[in-house]
Amino acid sequence: MSEAIDRTATLTDSDPATVPLDRIEIWRPDRFENYTFWPYFARLRKEDPVHYTPESPYGAFWSITKFDDIMHVDTHHEIFSSEGGITIEDDDPEFELPMFIAMDPPKHDLQRKTVSGVVAPPNLAKLEGTIRERAGRILDSLPVGETINWVDKVSIELTAQMLATLFDFPFEDRRKLTYWSDMAVADASSGLYESVDHQRAELLACLEYFTRLWNERVNTVGGNDLISMLAHGESTRNMPPMEYLGNLILLIVGGNDTTRNSISGGVLALNQNPNEYAKLRANPGLIPNMVSEIIRWQTPLSHMRRRALSDTELRGKKIKKGDKVVMWYVSGNRDEEAIENPEAFLIDRPKARQHLSFGFGIHRCMGNRLAEMQLRVVWEEILKRFRMVEVVGEPVRVRSNFIKGYSQLPVRLHRL
Amino acid sequence: MPKIKFIEHNGKEHVVDGEIGHSVMNAAIDNLVPGIDADCGGECSCATCHVIVDEKWYPVVGKPSDQEESMLDMNPERQPTSRLSCQIKVRSEIDGLIVRLPQFQI
Numbered sequence: 001m002s003e004a005i006d007r008t009a010t011l012t013d014s015d016p017a018t019v020p021l022d023r024i025e026i027w028r029p030d031r032f033e034n035y036t037f038w039p040y041f042a043r044l045r046k047e048d049p050v051h052y053t054p055e056s057p058y059g060a061f062w063s064i065t066k067f068d069d070i071m072h073v074d075t076h077h078e079i080f081s082s083e084g085g086i087t088i089e090d091d092d093p094e095f096e097l098p099m100f101i102a103m104d105p106p107k108h109d110l111q112r113k114t115v116s117g118v119v120a121p122p123n124l125a126k127l128e129g130t131i132r133e134r135a136g137r138i139l140d141s142l143p144v145g146e147t148i149n150w151v152d153k154v155s156i157e158l159t160a161q162m163l164a165t166l167f168d169f170p171f172e173d174r175r176k177l178t179y180w181s182d183m184a185v186a187d188a189s190s191g192l193y194e195s196v197d198h199q200r201a202e203l204l205a206c207l208e209y210f211t212r213l214w215n216e217r218v219n220t221v222g223g224n225d226l227i228s229m230l231a232h233g234e235s236t237r238n239m240p241p242m243e244y245l246g247n248l249i250l251l252i253v254g255g256n257d258t259t260r261n262s263i264s265g266g267v268l269a270l271n272q273n274p275n276e277y278a279k280l281r282a283n284p285g286l287i288p289n290m291v292s293e294i295i296r297w298q299t300p301l302s303h304m305r306r307r308a309l310s311d312t313e314l315r316g317k318k319i320k321k322g323d324k325v326v327m328w329y330v331s332g333n334r335d336e337e338a339i340e341n342p343e344a345f346l347i348d349r350p351k352a353r354q355h356l357s358f359g360f361g362i363h364r365c366m367g368n369r370l371a372e373m374q375l376r377v378v379w380e381e382i383l384k385r386f387r388m389v390e391v392v393g394e395p396v397r398v399r400s401n402f403i404k405g406y407s408q409l410p411v412r413l414h415r416l
Numbered sequence: 417m418p419k420i421k422f423i424e425h426n427g428k429e430h431v432v433d434g435e436i437g438h439s440v441m442n443a444a445i446d447n448l449v450p451g452i453d454a455d456c457g458g459e460c461s462c463a464t465c466h467v468i469v470d471e472k473w474y475p476v477v478g479k480p481s482d483q484e485e486s487m488l489d490m491n492p493e494r495q496p497t498s499r500l501s502c503q504i505k506v507r508s509e510i511d512g513l514i515v516r517l518p519q520f521q522i
Contacts, residue, residue, distance in 0.1 A: 071456070071459055071461065074461065075459060075460070075461040075483070077486075105486070109486075109489060109490065112490060113489075113490070113492070116490065116492055117492050120492040120493065120520075120522060121493070121519060121520030121522065122519075124520075351457075353453055353454075353455045353464075354455060354456070354457050358455075358462075360456050360459065360461035360462055361461045361487075362486050362487065362490060364461070364462055364463075364490075368522075369520065369522060
């Protein structure tokens with residue numbers, strides 16, 4: 001969201017094996033786009049797992065790269081605060097968007113509880129049939145034997161439909177949700193907006209649209225969509241407009257980017273590992289376990305950040321009150337001390353659920369069960385229709401150190 | 417070894433041996449009791465080993481710690497005698513413990 005990130009565009013990159021640690025530039029978004037970031041994280045895990053960067057476009061910050069250390073930071077919210085922002089990049093002080101993921105207790109707990117019911121199992125059981133029907137319809141509409149962009153035709157379409165349902169959002173406008181989600185998290189170099197003012201104007205248009213929906217629903221009781229829940233919830237009904245927008249962005253991005261990129265990532269992982277694809281075809285009962293493995297392998301959000309509320313110590317490093325602390329989930333999910341053979345994509349991996357992608361502690365992903373269900377259903381429906389979703393070209397990755405995803409994944413479908 | 421009875425949401429019962437010093441979650445995982453996910457591996461940080469302790473047993477098992485409370489508090493499925501089974505240590509006093517599993521782990 002800041003122009004600072006643009007600077008990396010012109011930099012040439014260093015050799016990950018020899019670059020001095022103080023110049024490792026672990027934050028660089030271009031490495032996520034070029035898919036060159038892995039060896040830099042491997043180096044930190046090995047040589048300096050709790051690493052301090054004194055200067056960067058995001059200011060000074062600590063990098064936490066090992067599984068257990070990330071677990072420690074994530075579960076000590078009384079030391080590592082989420083208040084005021086959960087990404088490496090600080091919020092724009094002129095355009096603050098309070099949202100419950102970026103709050104500490106008690107307000108966090110109250111707001112989260114207001115909406116968590118919508119993705120709780122009783123509601124999910126009701127949603128599964130709808131998701132299955134829609135996934136089936138989307139898959140049936142795809143041309144067989146032609147090259148298509150899986151990201152747009154399936155991953156985005158399915159998650160946009162799901163979000164529209166959760167918000168009870170006008171169905172024909174559902175791609176607005178995708179647009180606002182992308183707009184909210186896009187890097188300045190993405191080309192999605194011309195200026196910060198343009199980005200803000202688009203997000204305010206989102207607020208305006210949703211305010212209309214709020215006003216339509218605020219006087220009707222009993223709605224079980226997210227907007228009605230916010231409009232009637234005790235801790236959310238008097239939110240200022242920017243806090244409404246903040247929480248909307250949280251729910252839209254949380255329900256959109258992450259699942260979208262895991263749907264795409266699964267196709268890519270299976271193509272890169274034909275043995276695993278064969279295992280899957282032979283035994284579709286592996287799907288639930290595979291879903292967890294896809295979510296680990298993809299790690300759709302590379303990091304979350306905290307800020308130390310007091311002086312503390314981690315692996316002998318002294319973290320000072322006020323320091324920014326970035327938990328690199330993407331690195332922890334490849335930590336060879338916590339996960340056996342972490343580079344491998346294994347759909348029957350034991351303990352596949354023990355990954356960091358949902359975070360841990362009180363901010364653990366609220367929609368994790370919905371995400372898993374969407375992925376499970378989409379794979380069940382794919383296997384009913386196609387022998388293979390074949391990747392036929394290079395994926396285009398997103399230039400971001402936060403959203404780890406794809407804008408394009410060219411595939412060709414092969415019928416059973 | 418103390419016996420622990422897990423009752424699934426559909427009523428199916430599993431009586432397993434618990435190893436002293438390990439957790440009730442470990443007893444479920446070691447004996448393949450379905451319905452306990454234990455995503456965090458026993459760190460009290462995910463709430464996917466949620467159990468509802470039988471009322472008669474709740475005073476023996478005791479209340480959750482502050483950290484456990486903060487995780488349980490997020491759980492829409494929470495009941496008055498809910499606990500995270502990774503935080504219940506197996507000891508001789510809980511021989512015969514009865515816990516029920518929620519319909520889903522969140």
